[in-house]
Amino acid sequence: MSAIEGRLFAAGMPVAALMEKVAQAIFKRVIALYPHPRVRRIGVLVGPGHNGGDALVVARELHFAGYEVLIYRPLSKGKELTGQHGEYVASLGVKFHDQIEPLLDCDLIVDGLFGFGLERSISGEIAEGINRLNAQSQPVISIDLPSGLHTDTGAVLGTAIQANHTLCLGLWKLGLFQDQALAYVGKAELIDFDIPLADIQAVLGDRHPIHRITSTVAIAHLPLPRPQLTHKYKEGHLLAICGSQRYMGAALLCGLGAKASGVGMLTIAVPNSLKPYMSQQLADALVVGCPETASGAIAHLPDSIDLSSFGAIACGCGLTLDGMGVVQAVLESDRPLILDADGLNALAQLGTIPTLCQRQAFTLLTPHPGEFKRLFPPDQDESEDLVRAVRRASEQTGAVVMLKQARTAIGYPDGSVWINPESTPALARGGSGDVLTGLSSGLIAQAIARKIPVEPLVQTAVWWHAQAAISAALARTELGVDAVTLSEFLLQVLPQFTRSGN
Numbered sequence: 296m297s298a299i300e301g302r303l304f305a306a307g308m309p310v311a312a313l314m315e316k317v318a319q320a321i322f323k324r325v326i327a328l329y330p331h332p333r334v335r336r337i338g339v340l341v342g343p344g345h346n347g348g349d350a351l352v353v354a355r356e357l358h359f360a361g362y363e364v365l366i367y368r369p370l371s372k373g374k375e376l377t378g379q380h381g382e383y384v385a386s387l388g389v390k391f392h393d394q395i396e397p398l399l400d401c402d403l404i405v406d407g408l409f410g411f412g413l414e415r416s417i418s419g420e421i422a423e424g425i426n427r428l429n430a431q432s433q434p435v436i437s438i439d440l441p442s443g444l445h446t447d448t449g450a451v452l453g454t455a456i457q458a459n460h461t462l463c464l465g466l467w468k469l470g471l472f473q474d475q476a477l478a479y480v481g482k483a484e485l486i487d488f489d490i491p492l493a494d495i496q497a498v499l500g501d502r503h504p505i506h507r508i509t510s511t512v513a514i515a516h517l518p519l520p521r522p523q524l525t526h527k528y529k530e531g532h533l534l535a536i537c538g539s540q541r542y543m544g545a546a547l548l549c550g551l552g553a554k555a556s557g558v559g560m561l562t563i564a565v566p567n568s569l570k571p572y573m574s575q576q577l578a579d580a581l582v583v584g585c586p587e588t589a590s591g592a593i594a595h596l597p598d599s600i601d602l603s604s605f606g607a608i609a610c611g612c613g614l615t616l617d618g619m620g621v622v623q624a625v626l627e628s629d630r631p632l633i634l635d636a637d638g639l640n641a642l643a644q645l646g647t648i649p650t651l652c653q654r655q656a657f658t659l660l661t662p663h664p665g666e667f668k669r670l671f672p673p674d675q676d677e678s679e680d681l682v683r684a685v686r687r688a689s690e691q692t693g694a695v696v697m698l699k700q701a702r703t704a705i706g707y708p709d710g711s712v713w714i715n716p717e718s719t720p721a722l723a724r725g726g727s728g729d730v731l732t733g734l735s736s737g738l739i740a741q742a743i744a745r746k747i748p749v750e751p752l753v754q755t756a757v758w759w760h761a762q763a764a765i766s767a768a769l770a771r772t773e774l775g776v777d778a779v780t781l782s783e784f785l786l787q788v789l790p791q792f793t794r795s796g797n
């Protein structure tokens with residue numbers, strides 16, 4: 296962002312004019328969210344840099360709009376432009392304080408302490424001020440990002456403002472989408488200020504891009520509409536290898552996710568003793584019983600299964616590590632493969648990188664953070680930056696890596712990363728990952744049958760799964776989104792987004 300900003304200034308855009316333009320847009324948003332006189336007293340936090348300059352322009356406009364404005368400016372020295380705005384705002388009679396106390400009873404706080412220029416941990420009196428404010432209950436709007444968050448990693452540097460709204464300026468800051476920032480960001484909105492595309496491309500063009508998964512992107516890749524002339528095998532044939540006596544439900548949930556994907560044919564391989572249960576629950580799947588170990592895991596696949604006859608293979612949900620032999624077999628096959636849960640644990644034991652480097656076909660790994668660490672032990676720099684870690688994992692293995700967390704990130708071997716910005720804590724529940732594995736695998740099997748690119752369907756699956764959960768939580772609260780309900784909402788939520796559902 297600062298490189299892009301530098302290009303605008305070098306091209307002749309006056310710094311003060313850009314600040315004015317940006318801050319006017321912030322002001323408009325603030326008064327739309329908190330109109331006068333519903334809100335009367337606004338406290339504005341002003342830092343030493345241009346984030347503070349933005350805040351002062353907003354403070355000035357709020358003053359003229361009839362609000363009572365109080366300023367907290369803990370550091371009197373700062374950048375020149377910020378100082379000039381400060382002088383003018385003070386000349387209007389707006390009161391400046393170097394302590395937070397006078398602002399504590401304001402109806403609203405606007406936070407312009409630090410933006411992307413934060414370069415070290417916040418400490419001392421400023422940190423104490425932020426902590427006192429966080430203990431209060433009035434709403435907080437942060438300019439650009441909550442002061443105290445690292446722009447890229449979202450790490451809390453010392454302490455950070457807990458905002459209700461973050462008005463991010465110009466381009467999304469990566470830190471806002473990192474899990475460690477979530478408790479601070481509140482609702483994030485982008486405030487556009489007409490950055491020329493050429494400048495964005497000149498700075499970001501040759502770097503590894505990071506994208507947000509939007510509904511438009513996600514829907515564009517759904518295997519919809521179906522061609523009129525088709526048959527079941529042309530709509531994908533998925534083999535899901537899953538379940539054990541210990542984890543029967545995982546196999547069912549994976550099956551329910553796959554079923555919702557619309558895949559043409561679903562074959563499910565489970566331990567022999569699970570076959571009656573699965574057949575009863577999933578009437579439309581072809582259930583294959585496998586010889587089982589004494590512990591009730593799949594010992595090996597029966598001879599009747601010819602791996603090469605499937606479009607894609609999903610392996611791992613509820614398998615237990617006793618089913619490790621089967622993971623080795625599917626890794627050696629030339630079929631596109633989706634590995635989850637114990638499939639991932641088995642892969643970590645086999646050696647993630649050497650094993651995957653031998654595979655030619657598409658591989659998708661779907662770890663949660665614990666599994667991810669087992670697969671890819673972190674180096675020191677990465678413990679704070681999971682987006683970087685996911686990118687490296689994918690580049691090193693050639694696999695697509697879906698790191699399932701509050702804001703799921705997908706790494707691709709070309710270095711690009713896709714983040715799902717919208718989700719719900721309702722998904723923090725046993726079984727929701729099994730549904731996602733089934734859904735992703737079913738979509739991938741369809742893409743393979745249709746000969747369309749497989750990779751974007753991983754984004755579609757993550758987005759669809761999260762939207763189903765959001766919709767289910769709206770209908771039933773966040774407590775009502777058990778995995779079976781989630782699988783049912785997958786198909787309920789889709790017509791809202793797709794034309795073929797109208």
Ligand SMILES: NC(=O)C1=CN([C@@H]2O[C@H](COP(=O)(O)OP(=O)(O)OC[C@H]3O[C@@H](n4cnc5c(N)ncnc54)[C@H](O)[C@@H]3O)[C@@H](O)[C@H]2O)[C@H](O)CC1
Nearest residue numbers: 300314344345346409410411412413414415416417439464
């Ligand atoms: N292109 C844009 O997006 C625009 C952004 N604007 C705003 O400008 C800020 C970035 O401004 P900058 O002056 O570079 O940095 P900050 O305001 O974030 O703060 C830097 C300031 O603070 C000092 N400092 C850093 N860390 C600490 C610390 N821990 N304790 C104390 N002091 C610290 C540092 O020395 C600097 O003096 C961006 O976020 C937007 O809000 C423009 O207004 C419009 C275009």
Ligand SMILES: [K+]
Nearest residue numbers: 409438440442
């Ligand atoms: K800020």
